[in-house]
Amino acid sequence: MTDDGTDVQAISLQELPSPVCHVAWDSEAERCGADEQAVVTTVNDSFESAFGPITAGTSVVETLRSVGIESEAIPSDVGEFVDSNERRLVQRSIGQAGDRATEPYLLRGISSDDRTGGYVVLTSLPARGPRPRPSSNVGLDDVASIISHDLRNPLDVAKARLRAGRELDEDEQFDHVARAHERMERIIDDVLTLADTASAATFDSASNAPAERTRAVEIDDTVHLGDVASAAWDTVETDEASLHTVADLPPAVADEDRLQRLFENLFRNAIEHGSTAPGSPTRRDAEEYGSTSPPVDSQHTVAEDGANSSRAATADADRPPAAENTTDGAGLSVTVGRLGGDPPVGFYVADDGRGIPADERERVFDPGVSSTDHGTGLGLAIVDRIAARHGWSLTVTGADDGGARFEIDGVEFATTS
Amino acid sequence: MAEDRDDRPEGARPRALVVDDEREVADAYALRLRELYDVETAYGGDAALEAIDEETFDVVLLDRHMPRTSGDDVLATLEESDFPGRVVMVTAIDPGFDVIDMPFDDYLCKPVDREDLRAAIDQQCEILGHEMMGEYFGIEAKRRVIVAELPESERADHEEYRTIERRAKERRRRAQRLLDDPAELLDSFDGIDRERN
Known part of the structure; x- marks a missing residue:
C-alpha cells in the first residue's frame, strides 16, 4: 500500500x-x-x-x-x-x-x-505507549471527585469576593470574582475535554454514561503541526517563554481542534511546571489565574530546516536555549520538533525547564495528578486521551538539557519530505 | 514556637492565620475575617510554620492539600511542638477515615459560608480562652503561693519563678482576649483565699 x-x-x-x-x-x-x-x-x-x-x-x-x-x-x-x-x-x-x-x-x-x-x-493501532496505564481510565467518580475538589476553591473565592463587593462597594472585588469564574470555566473545559476524549469502554463500563457521549475522532483533517502549535501557543499565558517550531514538519492527519488542545496542554504544563521553583508566589499566580506580570511577551519562532530565525535565541531547533532564570516562564524555551528521519514517525514537545523526575513520569498522565494543589491535574490526562483517540503513542522522557520531552509517535503524515 | 511572646494588649482581637497555597483563596478568607479578627495569611506550609514560629496565633485555618509541606505536615509539626492554639482544617478534600488520627480541632469543607467560618473560629477562641484561663489559674496559683511565702529579693533572682510569672501574664491576656466575659472567672479565682490563715 x-x-x-x-x-x-x-x-x-x-x-x-x-x-x-x-x-x-x-x-x-x-x-x-x-x-x-x-x-x-x-x-x-x-x-x-x-x-x-x-x-x-x-x-x-x-x-x-x-x-x-x-x-x-x-x-x-x-x-x-x-x-x-x-x-x-x-x-x-x-x-x-x-x-x-x-x-x-x-x-x-x-x-x-x-x-x-x-x-x-x-x-x-499501536498500544497506548510503552507502559500500561491502568489508572488512565477515567470514570464519573473520578470526574466528580476532580470537579468537586477543584471547583470548591474558586467557588469559595467568588462567594467571598462577591459578598465583599456588595457590602464594601469595591469594584476591585468583582475582578477577583471574574478571575474565579475564569478558573472555574477552565476546569469545566478540562473536564469536558477529558470526558470527550475518554474511550467508549471507559464510559460504558466505568460510569454507565450514555453510549452516545462517546464518538470516534474524525481524523480526515490534514493539518500543519507548526500552524496548530502556533495557534495553541497564542492561547496560553506564556509570559516571556518562547516557542521554537521546526519548519519542516510535514502535514499530519489529525483532528485540528483536539490537536490544538493537545499542544495547549503541553505548553501550559511546560510553563507552569517547568520554569519555576515550586511554591513561589509568582508561580502560583501564573498557574492559577494567569500571570500578574506585564502583558504577555511571548515569542514564537520558526526554525527553517532546523535553523532558528533572528527572534529566537541561538540554539538550534532540537536543542533550545537553556533557561537563564526561574521566574514565570521567563527564559523558558519550548520546542516542537520531528521524531524520526524522513519520513518522520511523529513529533515531540520539549522544554528546557526543570523536567519531570524519572520516578514521577509513570503517573503524570493520570487524571488528578498535579504537582500543585491548584492545577486541575487534567492537562496531561487530556493530552493522553487525545493522543489515544488518534492512535498515537505518547511517552515522556527527559530532554537533552534537563527539561521535559513529550514524544508523540505513530502519527500519520499526509506527505513525506 | 512563639509561646509567651504574645504581648498584645488585653483589648486586642483574636489572631487568626489563614494558610492556603492559593493566594486568592487565602486572601478571600482573610477578607471574610478581617472585621472581627487580626488576620495574617501564609501561602504555603513552610510559610505557615515560619509565621507560627515568630508570632502567636489563636486559630490557624489550614488547607490540607498543598505542595511540598502539606497541611497534614503542618498539623503534625504543630502537634509535635505542642502548639498553644487551635487548628481548623479548611479544605476541599473530603474527609476519610484518615482524619481519625489527625490532631485538628475542627474540619470545614470548602466552600464555607462566612457565618459558619466565623462561628467555627469563635467557638475555637472560646475553647482556647478557657484553656488559657485554666493554665493561668494553675500557674497563677503557684505564683501567688510563692509570693505569699517568699520575699521579693529571692523571687527576683529565681529563673523558674520569672518564667511562670511571665507565662501567667501571657495566659491571662490571651484568656481575656478570647473570652466574652472573663471577669466572672477571674473574680471567682481572686475570691479564693490561698494564704495560710
Whole structure:
C-alpha cells in the first residue's frame, strides 16, 4: 500500500498485512427495492486470522458489528465511506461481559477504480505507549471527585469576593470574582475535554454514561503541526517563554481542534511546571489565574530546516536555549520538533525547564495528578486521551538539557519530505 | 514556637492565620475575617510554620492539600511542638477515615459560608480562652503561693519563678482576649483565699 493508501488494488489482497475485506454493492437488494447496501465479497487471511471467517454476502455493517466494532462508529453509508476514501478511528470491543475492554482500530474505506466496490481496511493501532496505564481510565467518580475538589476553591473565592463587593462597594472585588469564574470555566473545559476524549469502554463500563457521549475522532483533517502549535501557543499565558517550531514538519492527519488542545496542554504544563521553583508566589499566580506580570511577551519562532530565525535565541531547533532564570516562564524555551528521519514517525514537545523526575513520569498522565494543589491535574490526562483517540503513542522522557520531552509517535503524515 | 511572646494588649482581637497555597483563596478568607479578627495569611506550609514560629496565633485555618509541606505536615509539626492554639482544617478534600488520627480541632469543607467560618473560629477562641484561663489559674496559683511565702529579693533572682510569672501574664491576656466575659472567672479565682490563715 502506498502512502496515500488508495492503490490497494495494485497488490494482492492476501499480501496486505492488515485485515481487509473486499466489498461490493448488493445489486440484488437494489432490485428488490431495498436501499443499496455494501456487502463483503471476500476477506484476506489477515482478516480471518484476526476476526474469524466471514460469510460472503454479509453486509459490511453487519460484518463490522460482528467483529466487535462499536455500532455508532460504523458508517451508516458504507458506499459513501468507501467511495470517498474516508477513515476514522473506531473502538473494537473485546472480552466477555463483565470483563470487557476495547482496542483502537483505524477504519479506512478505499474505493476501486471502477467505483463498483472497494475495500474496507481495519488497522490495529499501536498500544497506548510503552507502559500500561491502568489508572488512565477515567470514570464519573473520578470526574466528580476532580470537579468537586477543584471547583470548591474558586467557588469559595467568588462567594467571598462577591459578598465583599456588595457590602464594601469595591469594584476591585468583582475582578477577583471574574478571575474565579475564569478558573472555574477552565476546569469545566478540562473536564469536558477529558470526558470527550475518554474511550467508549471507559464510559460504558466505568460510569454507565450514555453510549452516545462517546464518538470516534474524525481524523480526515490534514493539518500543519507548526500552524496548530502556533495557534495553541497564542492561547496560553506564556509570559516571556518562547516557542521554537521546526519548519519542516510535514502535514499530519489529525483532528485540528483536539490537536490544538493537545499542544495547549503541553505548553501550559511546560510553563507552569517547568520554569519555576515550586511554591513561589509568582508561580502560583501564573498557574492559577494567569500571570500578574506585564502583558504577555511571548515569542514564537520558526526554525527553517532546523535553523532558528533572528527572534529566537541561538540554539538550534532540537536543542533550545537553556533557561537563564526561574521566574514565570521567563527564559523558558519550548520546542516542537520531528521524531524520526524522513519520513518522520511523529513529533515531540520539549522544554528546557526543570523536567519531570524519572520516578514521577509513570503517573503524570493520570487524571488528578498535579504537582500543585491548584492545577486541575487534567492537562496531561487530556493530552493522553487525545493522543489515544488518534492512535498515537505518547511517552515522556527527559530532554537533552534537563527539561521535559513529550514524544508523540505513530502519527500519520499526509506527505513525506 | 512563639509561646509567651504574645504581648498584645488585653483589648486586642483574636489572631487568626489563614494558610492556603492559593493566594486568592487565602486572601478571600482573610477578607471574610478581617472585621472581627487580626488576620495574617501564609501561602504555603513552610510559610505557615515560619509565621507560627515568630508570632502567636489563636486559630490557624489550614488547607490540607498543598505542595511540598502539606497541611497534614503542618498539623503534625504543630502537634509535635505542642502548639498553644487551635487548628481548623479548611479544605476541599473530603474527609476519610484518615482524619481519625489527625490532631485538628475542627474540619470545614470548602466552600464555607462566612457565618459558619466565623462561628467555627469563635467557638475555637472560646475553647482556647478557657484553656488559657485554666493554665493561668494553675500557674497563677503557684505564683501567688510563692509570693505569699517568699520575699521579693529571692523571687527576683529565681529563673523558674520569672518564667511562670511571665507565662501567667501571657495566659491571662490571651484568656481575656478570647473570652466574652472573663471577669466572672477571674473574680471567682481572686475570691479564693490561698494564704495560710
